[in-house]
Amino acid sequence: MNPRLALILALFAELGLLGWLYSRYHQLEQDILMVQGQNQLRYAELHADWLKLAGGIILVVMVAVGTGYALWKNWRKG
Numbered sequence: 001m002n003p004r005l006a007l008i009l010a011l012f013a014e015l016g017l018l019g020w021l022y023s024r025y026h027q028l029e030q031d032i033l034m035v036q037g038q039n040q041l042r043y044a045e046l047h048a049d050w051l052k053l054a055g056g057i058i059l060v061v062m063v064a065v066g067t068g069y070a071l072w073k074n075w076r077k078g
Contacts, residue, residue: 007071014064021060025053 028050035043 004071004074007067007074011064011067011071014060014067018057018060018064021053021057025050025057028053 032046
């Protein structure tokens with residue numbers, strides 16, 4: 001497979017994963033706002049999941065930036 005094509009596919013996969021993670025992140029954020037002050041145990045569980053998703057989003061963004069840089073570098077080589 002062409003390295004450029006592989007990098008483009010990887011970047012699209014990472015951006016798709018990022019979109020899915022962000023939608024889950026936003027949903028958990030809404031759930032936290034609904035539960036806040038009512039059920040401490042559920043709030044703590046949701047908050048822990050929210051923090052895990054935030055970490056996952058950061059990791060995927062870092063990998064996507066690396067892939068984008070590799071693609072840009074490959075494109076400049078021509």
